[in-house]
Amino acid sequence: MTETALIVGAGDSLGAALARRFAREGLHVVATRRRGNLDGLTAQIRDAGGQVTGLHSDARDEEAVKQLVAQAESIGPIAACVFNVGGNVRFPVAETTARVYRKVWEMCALAGFLIGREVSASMLERGRGTILFTGATASLRGNAGYAAFAGGKHALRALAESMARELGPRGIHVGHVIIDGLIDNPETKKLFPDIFETRGQDGILRPDDIAEAYWQLHAQPRNAWTFEQDLRPFKEPW
Template sequence: MGVQKPMVLVAGAGAGLGQSLLSRFADGGFEPVGLGRSAPDAPVGQFHTVDLSDETSAPDILAKIIAENGPPRVVIHNTAELVIAPFMQTDLDDYRRTWDSMVQSAVLLAQATIQPMIDAGGGSFIVSGATASLRGGAKFSAFASAKFALRGLTQSLAREFQPAGVHVCHAILDGIIDTARARALHSLDPTKMMTPADIAETYWQIAHQPKSTWTHELDLRPASEGF
């Protein structure tokens, strides 16, 4: 019987960044396990269809995945729910939907995975943020308020669990990620967009930082992006 590979668990493993993350870690010898509400075409590694904001089903699904694959070495929270609308046209359901997708899902994911990582000797918990994690823009009140909350959650997790060996990092993705959908929506020059494989490489490096130099927060953007 062979040695079990360390697991990388990516929540929000859709086409684009999610699949690039799984591919990069698989290339590095990890067992890639993706989570999402719907599976992309030809997913990398295992894929489990799950609504991570569902407190009745998500914990059981996560526990089963850990029982079958062992404790994760790396967990990446990459879910998003983008709502762009004038404040007066943004209702409470929009706020609940963004919060559930990005914050409640992170709470449930962390509750299911951090203690197993600690018991196994440590690991990394990386969260994908956005420009809206730092700055609320017009028509982004729902999205930004949830991203602000997610950033605060990761700060609390880092301060509580870093001494126990879990590296918690919040990555601010300040730009548009290059996907087929993004190209269709924005008509941007791809050289001015964020390449998913390049973001994945940075996440790989974060997950392998020595304990004497852990990054809690970093920002990534194309060279052409204003900030």
């Protein structure tokens, strides 16, 4: 039976690159996002000879997550799951409403917990599998204007570390990837044109190169697992 790779947060940039990369290895990719068109991504994967199912699902909704994981498992056992939901917002703390803070926490932390819990339950029955969480600079340090985002990403990292310690000895590889820098996509290019111009082609993270790192984490032998990996362009200060 073909194994599946569940990509949660299969947007137009990194999420799409992750879906393409795992599909290239013969896994049936279940690519999900809350809203937005998935037709272009699924067509790309199929045109390249891959297998893919595109679904819309809200990872903050417990029942929706249960249905999503059950549907992915019905296609084939989930060998890898990537939680790639964003949530990056910037507001001065005095202007951060409770609604904004709650929504960011739900996207970063609650959704990560729900996906991690449901996917790991299936993987534990088989004693193997990989769960990878996408982090950010804000996973390690807060900054002015990022109280909500840093709070959510700190919580996601704590979840990932707790799961890794609990599930690793039972055969489940849990990893956390810190993306420390701008990712090359139209939105970031529009927001930070000066950085794109001054840093050049290798000064911005490329989605396909990030996706390669995720695949390598999944492919690691279990005698040499990595919990946390940070990725940044060579010009990125840190």
